Amino acid sequence: MSSSLPKKFTAQEVLDILEVIDYNESDLENDSTDDEDYEPEPDKETGTKTSVLLNPLPMKKNKKKKVYEWTKDNFNPPDSVFRGKVLELPENYEVQSPMHYFKNFLMDDMLELIVKFTNEYSVEKSGKSIDTNKKEIEQIIGMFLRMGLAKMPGVKCYWETDTRYDPVAGVMSRNRFQSLLSNLHFVNNNLATNEEKSDKLWKIRPWLKLFRNNCLKVIAHENNSIDEMMIPFKGKFSKLKQFIKGKPHPWGIKVWARTSSA
Incomplete structure (x- = not known):
């Protein structure tokens, strides 16, 4: 059996190898961040140092969903008896002007x-x-x-x-x-x-x-309706003038009205 002999280098080849090894070690020393005089260069876009650790984003907390449960209960209707005055005209009442x-x-x-x-x-x-x-x-x-x-x-x-x-x-x-x-x-x-x-x-x-x-x-009647109404107005008096989209008269003064069948 023939044994492989180690490769032999010439003097010039050895010098070339040593030169390459010295160059790599000098790069590692320059890149080291353990040096006391080492200061990271600022980021070109933000101006901050790249070695600063960013704070992690806060985790979103899952909100608990409200759960509604239906329960059975007795319904007590409100008192709807009309307690106002009842309008009754006198027998000999004459309609006025x-x-x-x-x-x-x-x-x-x-x-x-x-x-x-x-x-x-x-x-x-x-x-x-x-x-x-x-x-x-x-x-x-x-x-x-x-x-x-x-x-x-x-x-x-x-x-x-x-x-x-x-x-x-x-x-x-x-x-x-x-x-x-x-x-x-x-x-x-x-x-x-x-x-x-x-x-x-x-x-x-x-x-x-x-x-x-x-x-x-x-005297109020038994059945009444309370709703808003617009008084059409587009004059200069602007302290009460409003614009309500969708109304027959969008520009005007909004008032609340109580109306009945009479």
């Missing part, structure tokens, strides 16, 4: 308040009283009701020659109508406190309370 019923809500003392504060404001504004009276205030209210029945693009159209509407234009002149509206007041602005002025409706609040009290005098 529409104005009679209208006056139950808009009473003379309420109109006199408008007259008083309107005249006071006109003196404060121009130094001369507009000198209005209860009859003119009633006429203005009636004119607005008529305008609601015959709508036009603008208020001036009711007095224009081509679009004149006598139930409005025949009551008073356009200049007098606009002059009264520009001075119309329900309170004395100078006597209102800062707390009262924080109310968005402070300029008509006292008068509105009187009107509401008259509405509460109406």
Whole structure:
């Protein structure tokens, strides 16, 4: 049997091998992170050192699902007996005129308040009283009701020659109508406190309370419906104006109404 002899290297081959070994060891020493003077280079994109360990992300906790269990219980219906006043008209009751019923809500003392504060404001504004009276205030209210029945693009159209509407234009002149509206007041602005002025409706609040009290005098029926309704309005008064998508009149003032079959 022939035994394999170890390979013999020449002197030059040995020198070449030693040179390669020295080069590799120097690379390992330069790459070592155990050196006291070693500082990792900052990351080119984030500027942070690559040797810093990132905090692990917090584990999401599984929320327990609520479990609902149906139980049997006796149902006690609420008391639905109507305990309000029952409306019974007298035998000899005579139906009054529409104005009679209208006056139950808009009473003379309420109109006199408008007259008083309107005249006071006109003196404060121009130094001369507009000198209005209860009859003119009633006429203005009636004119607005008529305008609601015959709508036009603008208020001036009711007095224009081509679009004149006598139930409005025949009551008073356009200049007098606009002059009264520009001075119309329900309170004395100078006597209102800062707390009262924080109310968005402070300029008509006292008068509105009187009107509401008259509405509460109406005896409620057994069956009522309470729902929101929109008063169509797109004017400049924006403190109460809202936009509700899907409504027949999306722009306006939202109010709550209680209605019955009567």
